[in-house]
Amino acid sequence: MTPKASGNPIVVLTEHKPSVVELDSRTAQLLAENREARVSVEPCTGGWRVRASEMVGTFQIGETRFVIQPKIPISNVLALLDVDLGSFRISRQTFEYDSAPDLLIGLIRLFADGLDAALSQGLRHDYVQRAESLNSIRGRVEFARLARTPGAGIPTPCRFDEYTADVRVNQLLLSAIEIAVRVPGVPPADIVRMRRHLAAFHEVAHHQGPVDWVSSWVPNRMETHYAPAVRPAALIVENLTATLAAGRSTGPSFMVDMNRLVEKFIEVRIGRYLDSGSGLESQAARWLDVEESISYRPDLVVTRNGAPVAVADVKYKALSELKDIDNADIYQAHTYAQALGLDKAVIISCIADRRPLRRQRVTISRTGIEIELWTIDLSFPIPELESQLLELAHFLCRP
Numbered sequence: 328m329t330p331k332a333s334g335n336p337i338v339v340l341t342e343h344k345p346s347v348v349e350l351d352s353r354t355a356q357l358l359a360e361n362r363e364a365r366v367s368v369e370p371c372t373g374g375w376r377v378r379a380s381e382m383v384g385t386f387q388i389g390e391t392r393f394v395i396q397p398k399i400p401i402s403n404v405l406a407l408l409d410v411d412l413g414s415f416r417i418s419r420q421t422f423e424y425d426s427a428p429d430l431l432i433g434l435i436r437l438f439a440d441g442l443d444a445a446l447s448q449g450l451r452h453d454y455v456q457r458a459e460s461l462n463s464i465r466g467r468v469e470f471a472r473l474a475r476t477p478g479a480g481i482p483t484p485c486r487f488d489e490y491t492a493d494v495r496v497n498q499l500l501l502s503a504i505e506i507a508v509r510v511p512g513v514p515p516a517d518i519v520r521m522r523r524h525l526a527a528f529h530e531v532a533h534h535q536g537p538v539d540w541v542s543s544w545v546p547n548r549m550e551t552h553y554a555p556a557v558r559p560a561a562l563i564v565e566n567l568t569a570t571l572a573a574g575r576s577t578g579p580s581f582m583v584d585m586n587r588l589v590e591k592f593i594e595v596r597i598g599r600y601l602d603s604g605s606g607l608e609s610q611a612a613r614w615l616d617v618e619e620s621i622s623y624r625p626d627l628v629v630t631r632n633g634a635p636v637a638v639a640d641v642k643y644k645a646l647s648e649l650k651d652i653d654n655a656d657i658y659q660a661h662t663y664a665q666a667l668g669l670d671k672a673v674i675i676s677c678i679a680d681r682r683p684l685r686r687q688r689v690t691i692s693r694t695g696i697e698i699e700l701w702t703i704d705l706s707f708p709i710p711e712l713e714s715q716l717l718e719l720a721h722f723l724c725r726p
Contacts, residue, residue, distance in 0.1 A: 337512075338377075339429075340366070340395045342585060345378040347371060350391070357388045363582050364393065381643065384582035385429045392511070394429040397585060398679040399705045401433040404583065406709050407592040409542075410437060410558050431581040432514075434559055435507045439517045441555030442500065442524060448552055450527045451497060454488040461485050491530060496553055498534040499541070501525075503560035505533075506567050510579055538565050589643045589677050589705065590626060596713070597627060597639075600720035606630040615666055625663045629723045637723040638663045639673040652676075657689075657698055664696045671697040673723065679706045 340346050350358070355375045359368035365380040383397040383404070397404050445451075458469065460482035472484040504525060508518045541561035546554050567579045598607040608628040615621040629637040640660050644651075656674060664672035688699040701722075703715050 337392045337394060340377060340379045340393065342379050342381065342383050342395060342398045345376050347373050347375070348377050349374040350377075354388055354391055358393070361386065361388065363580060364395070366395075381585045382582050383430060383585055384580070385431045386580040386582060395582075396429065397583075401430055403705055403709065403712070404430055404585075404588075405434060405437060405559075406712075407588050407705070408434075408558075408562060408583070409592075409595070410434070410562070429512070430583065431510065431579065432512050434562060434581075435510060435513050436517055438503060438507060438556060438559035438563060439521050441557075441559055442504070442521060445500065445553045445556040446524055446527060450492045450531075451494060451550060451553060452490055452492050453494045453549075454490050455494060456486065457489050458484070458486045492528070493531050495534070495540070496544075496550065496557060497528065497531045499538065499560050499564060500556055501528045501531050502534040503556075503563040504528075506563055510567070534564060586643050590641045593641050593675060593677065593703070593716070594627060596716040597629075597720045597723065600717045601629065602721065602724040604631060605636070605724050606633075613666070615662070623663065623666065625667075627723075628667065631724075635667040635669060636726060637671065637673065638667055638669055639675055639723060641675045641677065643677045652700065660698050661691055661694070661696055664698075665694060670695065671699060673699045673701055673719075675719070676700060676702045678702055678704050680704075 338348055338350075340348075355368050355370075358364070358366060358377065363382070364386055365382045367378045367380075369376050379395045383395045385392065385394050387393070464483055465485045465487045467486045469484040469486055504521050507513065508521050538561040541557055544557060546557075566581050594607070594609045598609075601607060606629070608625075608630060610624050610626065611628065612622050612624050615623050625638050626641045627637075627639040628635050629639075638660075640656070640663070642656065652674060660672035660674055664670070686699065686701055688697050690697050701719055703712070703719070705712065707715070
């Protein structure tokens with residue numbers, strides 16, 4: 328059915344697919360100028376032909392909300408965002424998020440489930456070091472501070488450990504709740520179950536500053552039940568804080584660059600599955616010429632004892648056969664292998680249409696370098712996808 332803006336505030340598009348949409352000329356112009364969405368807009372019979380790019384998510388122009396759906400299941404996109412769907416006890420639940428109107432709603436519903444799991448054992452408490460001036464001594468007196476104000480012994484500067492719920496992970500969850508319940512389109516039932524947790528956070532402050540610490544956060548034994556909530560909470564706080572600032576009446580913008588996301592996911596998983604003793608360089612600049620004036624930057628270089636053993640280029644394209652690959656991509660892969668002194672290069676084609684997985688190779692004349700095509704289907708269930716990447720990682724480690 329043709330998406331319509333008139334009478335319907337939501338226009339649904341699909342990644343890399345054109346749609347004919349009824350828009351007023353002003354909205355069409357603003358849509359074409361929207362750098363974040365990166366869509367093409369041109370007039371056609373019946374309205375405007377709008378073609379989405381590799382950007383997926385949701386954004387708003389005027390009263391019209393645009394949703395760009397990914398080619399792969401939303402549950403898989405969430406996994407690519409490094410939200411650990413495997414941490415949920417009932418795996419069937421994770422696939423219900425594909426029925427959500429868009430990626431953002433799916434993320435918030437996942438966060439709501441993770442929040443229930445995180446708080447099932449009560450709010451996390453821990454000892455936090457405080458430095459305050461008190462009317463009675465607590466902990467250790469800070470004599471250096473006291474010496475700077477001679478004669479003023481009260482209040483006394485003290486440093487002490489306080490057992491409190493006002494810890495970083497709880498601050499993050501609280502901020503994510505207050506943002507998530509304000510996002511248009513979130514099912515009322517999810518809003519209710521997120522709000523019912525707010526009372527537990529009465530002594531918790533809002534999260535301040537960046538949330539990049541989450542990428543290296545490893546839950547301790549007392550925090551394992553928090554794992555399903557922390558990463559979704561970080562994505563919500565990181566992406567929606569500005570667009571849902573106080574007094575803002577427009578809807579939130581949450582956009583994901585699928586090209587970058589897929590490349591990063593492949594990089595992380597290949598690095599995780601490499602054989603012991605192997606290393607991985609990602610997007611590392613190297614010099615092609617002796618004078619060091621021409622650089623090249625392969626997506627992935629597998630090393631052993633510091634020496635390259637394999638090179639791979641990641642393409643988020645539907646390349647199921649070698650004949651589908653642009654000549655430029657073949658030339659690029661060949662140059663990488665030749666410059667690194669390797670006899671093979673791999674082009675990793677990330678597809679999303681459940682075609683039969685294929686491995687094909689072509690041998691370049693004179694150099695004898697083999698260019699191998701590997702297809703990775705991102706629409707497969709996550710365990711099957713992980714199995715594909717494990718096999719690829721082992722292949723890249725072979726001499």
